Amino acid sequence: MLTTLAIQNYRSLRDLVLPLSRLTVIVGANGTGKSSLYRALRLLADAGRNGAVAALAGEGGLPSTLWAGPESIGRAVREGRAPVRGVARKEPVGLRLGYSGDDFGYALDFGLPVPENTAFNLDPEYKRESVWHGPVLRSSALLADRSGSRVRIRDESGGWTDSGRSIALTDSMVSEFADPRRCPELLLVRERLRAWRFYDQFRTDAGSPARQSRIGTRTWALDHDGSDLAAALRTIQESAADVVLATAIDDAFPGSRVEVAATDGRFDLRFHQHGLLRPLSAAELSDGTLRYLLWAAALLSPRPPELLVLNEPETSLHPDLLPALAALITAAAKKTQVLVVSHSQLLVRFLEDASVLELEKDFGQTVVAGQGRLDRPAWHWPKR
Template identity: 25%
Template sequence: MARLEGIRIRNYRALRDVTLGKLWNLQRVDPLQPLTVVIGKNGTGKSSLFDAFGFLGDCLRVGVEEACDLRERGGFQRIRSQGVENEPIQFELYYREEGKARPMTYELAIDLDLQGRPYVASERLRQRRKGQSHGHPFSFLYLREGRGLVWSGLESYATDATEMVMSGSDDFWLESIQEEPESEWIELTDQRHLGIVTLGSLKAHPRIERFRNFLQGWYLSYFSPNSAREVSKAGPQKHLNESGSNIGNVVQFLEREHRPRIQKILNQIADKIPGIQDIRIHRDEISKNLYLLFYSSSFQEPFTHYQMSDGTLKIFSYLLLLNDPEPPPFLCIEEPENGLYHKVLEVLATEFRSYAESKKGGTQVFITTHQPYFVDALEPVEVWVIEKGEDGFSKITCAKDIPFVQNMVLEGQPLGSLWAADYLDAGSVIHAS
């Protein structure tokens, strides 16, 4: 299963310049873990970080201009970091398809054109050549202003000379490069859509296709209890949507195609939510509406899903995600603790880790939280602490890089308790150094 080993974000809201994990030029740091959790106080940038992942997915799906306006972002000028007027929003993703595969780097820059509309200023995919263990990776896709070169196949890359020209800042670089063997000159007709969307659908570019599929498969949970209470029309659906409004349809699919999985979910719910004995599907033959019926040990008549508590519906939706027969490569959840009893949180964190580390599932899980009980179940290498710097922008540190905290954990102190006691802050880093 593909993994995101590191990401750098620049000029996105509070994220003026933050890096999590490993990059091609930051090789002496640990990659992001199968389970990665970001903690921090209110207003430090957790929501900006979560939204940055969503923004990338939206750029792939609908284009950069529309993505700037979705989810109440308010347009490019609102999401570009304050005080930054002449720099683009930039992303750098360091990703590996499997354990021994050579990692790839994807670089994206989004800026305003002469008409003041967001567009893709540059886009790049690169990878080290076969047998190359160090040094800079070589491009197999490079676009600037919608024009550039793409190298086909699995092992074709730019030459050293072309790579040097493309890496320069000369605005006339297009006039300086020549097409090379196995490369193709391309010019996009729409600079508001990512080049990997178009090129990733062509058989000649399998590397681009695999990366596009990885990014396209990201799942960000915008779960809403009110959406989950909606009464949906009968009909099986494979995957839970981002709001959770099709819970009943996913249960129907699992009941039909993967009965052992749905039984496993029901057993887990019974363990985690006292009093729930059974959950069944009811289809109204007249309206064709679909209902979930929750049977309690205390009452003879069942409750429908729109009568259940926010916490029950949330746990139910997470268990559906963790039992998806075709799981996403990357799962992102913001503040899963909302509406849940605190004693459930350590169990939930353990469930997420088991799922992320599973050889069968293998989905990478990224979570933001401000709940110490959830953090108590985590290891320092899994936790990143986000804070607001003196300049007003976010800065982020992996908890394992705070020696004082690492030593306390080794002595048996839970990580969440250390955070609650204000040990996971800039002062701890300074003290430790």
């Protein structure tokens, strides 16, 4: 389980260190940085697939994503005796992301490239990457360390050996160097990052992929766009979780049930609703009903990931459906670690045993409400 998430200089997240529990809920007013935190976590996961640089480009490049305020805010500014103004930098420009758990930790440091004669001078570079054992980075706990294009790994004697190869400055060491014999921990970190699962506001309009009939295969994890909803529900029904799914449907829509008809490999969703003479197809379902079925398929996956991240799952759901949704989330948290970003205080009240972190703004930067310096989890960034 992840115990700490750290983000530095990503949009309004100038210096954020969050404690994570089995079920963590992130709340806050509009503009406090909830969406930025969600995107930062996705960016961290992209490193496992060597897609972080492309993801940053999709956000406008590294300069567009960096913290736009001053490096530090002095006492005079906080007391209103001086305006906010830029000061001489003491630290190099960098976007840093990392996490740690009881077993391993990982951190990366993106920076601007040294200008050269190329059209790609805005491509961010990995200035530093580190994988360590335990919840806090220490030099003695380092297992793999990357500075520039070279990677060094801890050998069996406890000393350091060079990996014997260089990697491009725009490539991640966890995606490009993961030798199961020389550094199995690096391979484990990569596979964990790749296994994180994200769901963000499913489409429920008339053209939604979830409303279409299609050929289905056994589906252990719902796709991010919900296109394999029928197959995912049928997989749940055939994997000894049919009673759990039936209960989740009845909790939300009393007297209703879901049927998945398979004809020549083509899967069709049929929703039997109390009081109707015929079942409704996916194309006929209301947006709220379809969205709830999508969340049920995502949260009841027979193969849950190590980390499941949900972004505003309450969107377009009637308040009457939130207790049933909360029950699904709570049940999922018993099998996997869950992080929920939510606007709904009502949903939060229904979530049992959740650790709630409220974000707020302080001179433009995102902070955790009530978190002092001594309340933050211990965290150290690898130095360049």
